[in-house]
Amino acid sequence: MIEVRNLSHDYSGKGNYAVKKISFQIDRGEIFGFLGPSGAGKSTVQNIMTGLLKLQAGEVTYGKVPIGNMRKQFFNRIGVSFEHPNLYAKLSGYENLRYFAGLFDVPTRSPLELLDLVGLRESAYKKAAAYSKGMKQRLVFARALINDPEILFLDEPTASLDPVTAANVKDIILEKKKRGVTIFLTTHNMYTAEEICDRVAFLNDGNIVAMDTPRDLKLQYGEKSVRVEYREDNKVKTDLFFLSRDEDRLALQNLVGHKEIQTLHSQEASLEQIFIRLTGRGLQA
Amino acid sequence: MIRRFFALFSQDLVIASRNALMWVLLGALIIIILTVRLVIPADFEMGETQYFYDKSAQGYLETAARLEGFDQERIMGSLPELEQVVAADQNSIGIIFEDDEAVPRVTIIHHGAISLENRNLIAAAIEDSLRPYYGFSGQPDLQVSYLRPAAEKVPQNQNAVPPLLAFEVIVNGFMMVAVLLFQEKMEGTIKAYRVSPGGPSIYVISKAAVFALIGIFYGLLMVIPTIGFSFNILLFLIVLFFGSLIYTWLGLAVAAFFNNISEWLFIGIALLMINMTPVISYGWPSFAPRWLTYIPSYPIIFGLREILFPSGRSLAELFIFLPLAALVAYLVCYLVVKNKLMREGR
Amino acid sequence: MRQIINIMKQDLATALRDNILLYMIIAPLFLALVIKAFLPSIESAGLNLAVSADLDSEIIAGLNNYAVVELLEDNQAVTGRVEMIDAVPGVITENGQIILLLEGNEPEDIIDAARVALTAVIEGETIISFEYRSLDESASLMREIITLSLMMLALLLGGVVSGFNIIDEKDSKAVNALAVTPLTLSQYITARTVLAFLITAIITSGTATILFGLGIDYLKLVAVLLASSLIIAFFCLVVGGFSNNQVSAIAVIKVLMPAYMVIPIASLFVSEKWQTAFYLFPNYWQFQMLRGLFFGENLVAPFWWSLLLTLVLSAVLLVVMVKITGGRLMPRGR
Numbered sequence: 004m005i006e007v008r009n010l011s012h013d014y015s016g017k018g019n020y021a022v023k024k025i026s027f028q029i030d031r032g033e034i035f036g037f038l039g040p041s042g043a044g045k046s047t048v049q050n051i052m053t054g055l056l057k058l059q060a061g062e063v064t065y066g067k068v069p070i071g072n073m074r075k076q077f078f079n080r081i082g083v084s085f086e087h088p089n090l091y092a093k094l095s096g097y098e099n100l101r102y103f104a105g106l107f108d109v110p111t112r113s114p115l116e117l118l119d120l121v122g123l124r125e126s127a128y129k130k131a132a133a134y135s136k137g138m139k140q141r142l143v144f145a146r147a148l149i150n151d152p153e154i155l156f157l158d159e160p161t162a163s164l165d166p167v168t169a170a171n172v173k174d175i176i177l178e179k180k181k182r183g184v185t186i187f188l189t190t191h192n193m194y195t196a197e198e199i200c201d202r203v204a205f206l207n208d209g210n211i212v213a214m215d216t217p218r219d220l221k222l223q224y225g226e227k228s229v230r231v232e233y234r235e236d237n238k239v240k241t242d243l244f245f246l247s248r249d250e251d252r253l254a255l256q257n258l259v260g261h262k263e264i265q266t267l268h269s270q271e272a273s274l275e276q277i278f279i280r281l282t283g284r285g286l287q288a
Numbered sequence: 289m290i291r292r293f294f295a296l297f298s299q300d301l302v303i304a305s306r307n308a309l310m311w312v313l314l315g316a317l318i319i320i321i322l323t324v325r326l327v328i329p330a331d332f333e334m335g336e337t338q339y340f341y342d343k344s345a346q347g348y349l350e351t352a353a354r355l356e357g358f359d360q361e362r363i364m365g366s367l368p369e370l371e372q373v374v375a376a377d378q379n380s381i382g383i384i385f386e387d388d389e390a391v392p393r394v395t396i397i398h399h400g401a402i403s404l405e406n407r408n409l410i411a412a413a414i415e416d417s418l419r420p421y422y423g424f425s426g427q428p429d430l431q432v433s434y435l436r437p438a439a440e441k442v443p444q445n446q447n448a449v450p451p452l453l454a455f456e457v458i459v460n461g462f463m464m465v466a467v468l469l470f471q472e473k474m475e476g477t478i479k480a481y482r483v484s485p486g487g488p489s490i491y492v493i494s495k496a497a498v499f500a501l502i503g504i505f506y507g508l509l510m511v512i513p514t515i516g517f518s519f520n521i522l523l524f525l526i527v528l529f530f531g532s533l534i535y536t537w538l539g540l541a542v543a544a545f546f547n548n549i550s551e552w553l554f555i556g557i558a559l560l561m562i563n564m565t566p567v568i569s570y571g572w573p574s575f576a577p578r579w580l581t582y583i584p585s586y587p588i589i590f591g592l593r594e595i596l597f598p599s600g601r602s603l604a605e606l607f608i609f610l611p612l613a614a615l616v617a618y619l620v621c622y623l624v625v626k627n628k629l630m631r632e633g634r
Numbered sequence: 635m636r637q638i639i640n641i642m643k644q645d646l647a648t649a650l651r652d653n654i655l656l657y658m659i660i661a662p663l664f665l666a667l668v669i670k671a672f673l674p675s676i677e678s679a680g681l682n683l684a685v686s687a688d689l690d691s692e693i694i695a696g697l698n699n700y701a702v703v704e705l706l707e708d709n710q711a712v713t714g715r716v717e718m719i720d721a722v723p724g725v726i727t728e729n730g731q732i733i734l735l736l737e738g739n740e741p742e743d744i745i746d747a748a749r750v751a752l753t754a755v756i757e758g759e760t761i762i763s764f765e766y767r768s769l770d771e772s773a774s775l776m777r778e779i780i781t782l783s784l785m786m787l788a789l790l791l792g793g794v795v796s797g798f799n800i801i802d803e804k805d806s807k808a809v810n811a812l813a814v815t816p817l818t819l820s821q822y823i824t825a826r827t828v829l830a831f832l833i834t835a836i837i838t839s840g841t842a843t844i845l846f847g848l849g850i851d852y853l854k855l856v857a858v859l860l861a862s863s864l865i866i867a868f869f870c871l872v873v874g875g876f877s878n879n880q881v882s883a884i885a886v887i888k889v890l891m892p893a894y895m896v897i898p899i900a901s902l903f904v905s906e907k908w909q910t911a912f913y914l915f916p917n918y919w920q921f922q923m924l925r926g927l928f929f930g931e932n933l934v935a936p937f938w939w940s941l942l943l944t945l946v947l948s949a950v951l952l953v954v955m956v957k958i959t960g961g962r963l964m965p966r967g968r
Contacts, residue, residue, distance in 0.1 A: 055810060076816075085810060102641075102647070103815070106637050107816060300671075307885075375769055390888070393762065394764050396766045398766065398769065400768060401768065410749060415754065416750045419761065430733075430752055430756055431732070434736050435738060437738055465882070467884050474805070502839070513960070542926070549884065555657070573744065574720075576720035576722075581719070590719040600738060601717070
């Protein structure tokens with residue numbers, strides 16, 4: 004089990020905390036999602052948990068062992084996929100994986116096998132500099148799997164990926180979960196979070212504002228809503244009405260009665276809407 | 289077009305001034321000023337040091353040495369003393385004079401090898417000093433004529449300023465523009481410029497203008513504390529201006545062929561070193577092979593010396609060379625930037 | 635050990651791309667060839683004279699014993715030659731009178747040399763006999779400065795290039811990926827500096843062989859390399875640690891390189907009593923080591939003393955630098 008207690012981090016040292024006393028725990032084999040907009044503190048938490056940032060305040064333990072006591076063995080057990088591809092541009096995809104594999108004391112997977120897994124087999128011997136953004140992202144993801152880690156840290160693993168490739172990556176993540184890998188995933192893509200996370204935590208301005216399974220969050224905070232598109236002044240506008248609210252129901256009635264309606268859809272609350280409701284801002288902000 | 293130029297020029301100036309290299313250049317400037325003013329002596333000599341041991345009874349060599357202004361510490365009392373002091377000074381020779389039975393003999397002790405011509409010159413110089421003591425007082429039928437009045441001797445510490453100016457101000461433009469270009473490539477801002485109405489001409493002129501301005505400013509800051517105001521400031525500024533333009537454009541043209549500093553480093557440093565070789569000729573004027581005189585920094589260094597320490601020589605050739613060289617450098621740079629930099633990836 | 639070798643292999647693979655390694659090795663070797671070719675003419679540069687063909691042939695022949703004579707067709711050609719930027723006095727004749735023609739801005743020693751040469755030729759007979767005795771095989775000061783400067787540059791290059799590799803990794807954030815592996819900071823530094831050392835060894839051996847021939851004491855050269863290894867590591871850490879990108883790396887090198895090269899060269903122009911001012915600099919002792927190896931023992935210190943001092947002083951510097959830059963090389967919060 005991974006436990007994080009009262010974690011805080013202040014980059015500037017002047018009391019502007021990027022992360023403020025957050026606490027959570029992740030069970031073995033769980034996919035735990037950190038959902039929040041850019042600047043919320045997601046990467047900060049991940050960097051502290053992986054030892055890239057020094058722990059200033061709070062505790063981070065892995066099976067009761069504090070991160071400060073972690074030695075080489077810890078790094079043999081984890082895999083990290085970074086948000087911004089950080090590859091050796093002059094090396095090929097194959098070489099990037101091969102040399103990285105050489106840094107581990109544990110058996111590693113075949114670079115070609117991993118490249119095949121993420122759909123990069125044909126570009127294996129091309130320089131990473133020639134890869135597209137999506138290809139680089141896949142390579143970074145593949146690299147995180149090279150040592151068959153027990154714990155995976157994935158920072159925006161599906162960013163820059165087309166839907167088909169993103170689906171492939173999600174399948175791989177779910178496959179890992181089945182094998183008992185614990186996964187810490189940060190994203191601002193609520194669809195990804197909903198699809199694959201066992202539990203999510205909403206992070207905003209360094210605070211966790213909610214944490215539960217996606218289903219329970221929707222049950223707790225979600226409201227049925229109606230999305231209406233209508234024409235006004237020769238332009239098409241959109242409005243969202245939450246049916247549990249009296250003022251929204253009245254406004255909907257008024258709109259239907261007086262405006263030229265183009266489309267009308269009822270929908271279940273999404274995690275993004277819940278996030279907006281809880282924080283007043285969107286996930287893309 | 290003027291508005292676009294000034295927009296790009298201001299941007300380039302701000303970026304250049306925020307570069308760490310600027311602070312290094314400022315630091316180097318302070319060190320140069322202090323070194324010229326406080327460290328290098330005004331009468332510093334690069335040539336060989338002569339030490340004397342006069343074994344003769346008459347003491348002609350010692351007398352001649354004193355008359356020529358050599359200190360007592362150059363005149364040794366014994367052969368072992370002479371050999372010891374010459375052995376300790378890599379850049380010295382020892383002159384031993386003996387005169388038994390009116391047969392004067394000189395032994396020169398030295399390091400390494402001396403060419404035949406230089407041996408003969410040393411011998412001629414010593415003989416020239418001693419001839420009067422052997423009754424040869426007549427002057428040879430030789431006239432010395434000056435094309436211009438003999439120039440005032442330049443203190444050696446100030447003499448170091450022209451080459452320092454040339455390299456810190458001018459040749460640095462070669463390196464700095466490369467650094468800025470690679471920064472733009474790294475950041476991707478050059479792509480953003482390519483999809484603006486700017487064009488290669490403004491790009492190239494703006495970069496050169498920035499370094500010309502910085503070069504002029506830097507040059508004045510170097511020269512005024514070390515030499516003062518006793519030179520033609522207008523001519524000085526013109527040389528710095530054109531020198532900076534030439535080297536900035538050449539630097540940009542070379543850098544455009546590389547993707548980053550690592551790739552550029554060795555070629556860039558090699559070209560910089562080639563452009564520094566005229567310093568050898570500056571320090572050892574006898575060494576001036578034809579190929580050396582074709583390097584652009586050669587006329588620039590000597591031109592700067594003539595401006596800072598006038599000796600009456602004409603600068604017409606320099607002022608014809610500078611704008612022509614700048615034009616050629618501009619054309620080369622423009623073509624390279626247009627076809628390489630602004631078309632990369634197409 | 636495996637991780638260290640792995641990083642080194644990776645660095646080598648990167649350097650071989652885009653021929654950087656090739657440039658790294660070829661550039662100093664090429665420079666050595668150029669210097670070897672030109673040094674004799676620089677060293678023997680003495681007096682150059684522009685001489686009119688109208689002069690008596692015996693005078694012209696005599697002048698050839700004192701200077702490099704450029705024979706020009708007439709007085710006008712000689713005047714044009716004297717007016718050129720370099721310091722070449724002219725010798726012309728007018729109505730049977732031999733004239734030493736000067737521009738007016740020649741250095742005093744060249745004027746004196748021209749005058750005594752011409753006087754000697756005109757006088758004809760000599761009254762003094764001369765003997766020349768060389769104390770040693772040591773070379774001119776210029777040869778020492780130029781060749782040893784190139785050797786010091788060769789010793790520096792590997793460290794600088796390794797420093798650039800560190801910066802590349804920081805720039806691309808690839809170093810973050812290394813930081814979440816079992817690779818320790820000391821393994822990382824070792825890998826970088828060992829590779830720097832190996833590259834330096836190749837460059838330095840090649841440069842030394844070109845400049846000084848096959849007769850050098852290769853055992854001592856190996857000792858010089860080993861003693862310089864800590865300075866190489868120092869450079870690697872300074873360049874890689876203090877720069878976050880290639881642009882700031884150039885700024886660091888611009889400070890480092892002159893300090894590294896100028897300090898020992900300046901010591902050549904300073905009297906013995908002021909030599910102590912240089913004693914704390916490891917590059918000063920490195921320079922003395924090189925002098926001892928290539929130009930025979932010198933009076934500052936014997937070769938092995940210089941070697942020991944290079945090692946000790948550079949070890950101190952390196953320890954300090956590791957402490958300062960360690961945290962800047964790899965993000966390590968633990």
